[in-house]
Amino acid sequence: MPEPLLQVTGLVKRFSGLTATDNVSLGIEEGELHAVIGPNGAGKTTFIAQIMGELPPDQGAIRFAGEDVTRLPPHLRSARGIARSFQISSIFPDMSACDNVALAVQAHAGHSFRFWRDARTDPLLRAPARAILDSVGLGERADMPAAALSHGEKRLLEIALALATRPRLLLLDEPTAGMGPEDAAQMVRFLSELKGKMTLLLTEHDMDAVFALADRITVLVYGRVVAGGTADEIRASAEVRRAYLGEDDRA
Numbered sequence: 001m002p003e004p005l006l007q008v009t010g011l012v013k014r015f016s017g018l019t020a021t022d023n024v025s026l027g028i029e030e031g032e033l034h035a036v037i038g039p040n041g042a043g044k045t046t047f048i049a050q051i052m053g054e055l056p057p058d059q060g061a062i063r064f065a066g067e068d069v070t071r072l073p074p075h076l077r078s079a080r081g082i083a084r085s086f087q088i089s090s091i092f093p094d095m096s097a098c099d100n101v102a103l104a105v106q107a108h109a110g111h112s113f114r115f116w117r118d119a120r121t122d123p124l125l126r127a128p129a130r131a132i133l134d135s136v137g138l139g140e141r142a143d144m145p146a147a148a149l150s151h152g153e154k155r156l157l158e159i160a161l162a163l164a165t166r167p168r169l170l171l172l173d174e175p176t177a178g179m180g181p182e183d184a185a186q187m188v189r190f191l192s193e194l195k196g197k198m199t200l201l202l203t204e205h206d207m208d209a210v211f212a213l214a215d216r217i218t219v220l221v222y223g224r225v226v227a228g229g230t231a232d233e234i235r236a237s238a239e240v241r242r243a244y245l246g247e248d249d250r251a
Helices: 044-052 074-080 097-108 113-120 123-135 151-163 181-194 207-213 231-235 238-246
Strands: 006-015 018-028 033-037 059-064 082-085 169-173 199-203 216-221 224-229
Touching (some): 018 216, 018 224, 074 082, 082 151, 097 123, 151 181, 181 199, 181 207, 216 231, 224 238
Parallel strands (some): 033 216, 082 169
Antiparallel strands (some): 006 018, 006 059
């Protein structure tokens, strides 16, 4: 069988006396939407940060598209096709949505940020930026300052910035975090449309969203994988029920 697009083997990350990821292994196939869930403090964000290269693992290996990327820095992983969004939006609030995405297009094309003013006028940057905004449902907000967007729209804009890098693997850390029901439903609709067009790895607390979207689910508890499988298999897992109902969360 072909190697998974992303293969993680024996990933360990320690902070002083805390083991944030404890021998985590999983494989993600091309085109799959894979969710990593678990109580607060389970190690989900630490896991995502290691995949992106923002935190080096203490042990283990990460392979992407057949290449060992365990020690590659984030910008080289991005160049190979890995992108991520964060729990907290990281956008330029005083610039328009289109300006934000045009800058991301410009950066991915290899241009220096000292030419950022060109991104406001260059059609070679703005046309793809507007197309990306259309794809995430923000086409009508393209000329609006990012600061004026709703919380949900800001999260979609951040995903648009990631999409500007043309990733093969998109890492989404709590994409519905802090959203009300309407914004969360909009995010789920967008991710369902994106599903299958690229490989997605997301962490998420909203179990309704996870069960609606995920092809497969991995459950972390205190940094260790306790279950993995389809939505139906995870729903039926006694270990997962204990993790969410029978153990106290760690902050």
